[in-house]
Amino acid sequence: MSRIILHVDMDYFYAAIEEREDLSLKGKAVVVCMYSNRGEEGGAVSTCNYTARDAGIHSAMPCRLAKAVKPDAVFLPVRKQLYSEVSERIMEIIRSYADNDGELFEKLGIDEVFLEVTATSGGDLDKAQQIAQSIKDDVKELEDLTCSVGIGPNKIIAKMASSRQKPDGITVIREDEVDGFLRKMPVAKLWGIGKVTEEKLAGMGIDIVEDLAGRDVQELISVFGKTRGTWLKMAASGIDDDPVKEKTSSDQIGRMASLTHDTRKSDLVLSLLDELLDDVFSKVTARSVSFRSITITVIYSNFKTVTKSHTLNHPIAEKAVLREVSYKIMGELLDSSTVNIRRIGVRVGNLHENKGQKTLAEFF
Ligand code: DCP
Ligand code: MG
Numbered sequence: 001m002s003r004i005i006l007h008v009d010m011d012y013f014y015a016a017i018e019e020r021e022d023l024s025l026k027g028k029a030v031v032v033c034m035y036s037n038r039g040e041e042g043g044a045v046s047t048c049n050y051t052a053r054d055a056g057i058h059s060a061m062p063c064r065l066a067k068a069v070k071p072d073a074v075f076l077p078v079r080k081q082l083y084s085e086v087s088e089r090i091m092e093i094i095r096s097y098a099d100n101d102g103e104l105f106e107k108l109g110i111d112e113v114f115l116e117v118t119a120t121s122g123g124d125l126d127k128a129q130q131i132a133q134s135i136k137d138d139v140k141e142l143e144d145l146t147c148s149v150g151i152g153p154n155k156i157i158a159k160m161a162s163s164r165q166k167p168d169g170i171t172v173i174r175e176d177e178v179d180g181f182l183r184k185m186p187v188a189k190l191w192g193i194g195k196v197t198e199e200k201l202a203g204m205g206i207d208i209v210e211d212l213a214g215r216d217v218q219e220l221i222s223v224f225g226k227t228r229g230t231w232l233k234m235a236a237s238g239i240d241d242d243p244v245k246e247k248t249s250s251d252q253i254g255r256m257a258s259l260t261h262d263t264r265k266s267d268l269v270l271s272l273l274d275e276l277l278d279d280v281f282s283k284v285t286a287r288s289v290s291f292r293s294i295t296i297t298v299i300y301s302n303f304k305t306v307t308k309s310h311t312l313n314h315p316i317a318e319k320a321v322l323r324e325v326s327y328k329i330m331g332e333l334l335d336s337s338t339v340n341i342r343r344i345g346v347r348v349g350n351l352h353e354n355k356g357q358k359t360l361a362e363f364f
């Protein structure tokens with residue numbers, strides 16, 4: 001069965017958060033600026049809302065120029081800390097939809113992510129589209145923000161599809177539509193091709209994707225080397241086997257699972273937590289690592305997602321500590337809400353390799 005990959009990208013992310021935080025901005029052109037040490041005159045546009053885009057403002061444009069283009073726009077300084085916090089909450093919402101208990105999930109930037117839903121959707125694109133709609137509904141309801149989703153058989157196609165209908169869209173590219181989707185595109189639009197490659201390709205008379213797909217792979221290898229040459233040929237042909245894989249996964253070990261039914265009975269929740277702890281801890285032992293952070297995730301029946309972490313003052317690899325901290329956090333989360341719980345997760349992070357020294361666990 002071919003894969004079904006979703007790429008989710010938030011719409012005008014920083015500016016959308018600013019709009020949400022200050023209702024008086026509604027209807028105005030909003031520009032978020034990254035000011036340099038030369039003060040307000042020296043900065044560049046980080047992003048702007050679609051009203052500002054209609055006036056010709058775009059990311060990376062000097063703020064001075066943006067002001068000249070649209071003097072009545074509202075200019076705001078970036079608030080990175082706020083955007084990161086919102087991003088983390090959104091990522092947890094989206095992660096709850098990824099296959100393998102949230103493992104087939106790959107954050108690509110502060111406002112975008114890949115997730116695989118082949119198993120959850122049963123390989124059915126209509127179901128995948130419903131999943132995309134649920135993600136959009138959750139993000140809208142819980143964070144009051146919109147996003148756009150691309151659905152395709154691999155990461156490259158999903159990534160390029162998500163920008164097709166922005167803002168607030170869902171674009172599905174079926175396997176038999178991939179060729180038509182790519183064929184007439186300028187090569188620079190192919191995700192993974194930058195300025196340097198674009199110019200080299202232009203020098204070879206290659207301007208659109210079908211030109212690239214039609215070239216002999218050996219010719220591409222002779223110019224770009226084996227790895228890159230092969231990649232160019234494959235990507236232009238719509239082929240991409242790259243797995244959805246969290247880049248930071250080597251620094252985290254986690255598991256998520258659904259309760260047999262939505263509940264907030266602590267014995268049921270803790271017994272599932274025990275199963276997850278067993279699993280996570282056996283992976284910790286197998287990898288011979290210690291951890292410093294412990295994170296519990298709870299997804300309520302209304303899809304609200306809460307995560308809470310605890311950082312230890314030094315790395316350890318003791319199951320008793322993991323269990324104690326996890327129970328404490330879960331107890332707090334159970335006390336702080338009256339809503340039933342749908343799914344829970346536990347994750348350890350900030351991993352350190354156990355070099356030489358034995359962990360307590362090995363003596364038992
Ligand atoms: N960003 C930035 N500088 C850039 C590009 C982006 O600081 N040159 C920041 C601000 C954006 C965020 O990263 O809000 C996400 O980048 P996107 O490319 O996804 O752009 P937006 O989300 O703002 O808009 P779109 O609706 O086109 O996705
Ligand atoms: Mg975006």
Ligand code: MG
Nearest residue numbers: 009109111112
């Ligand atoms: Mg983005």
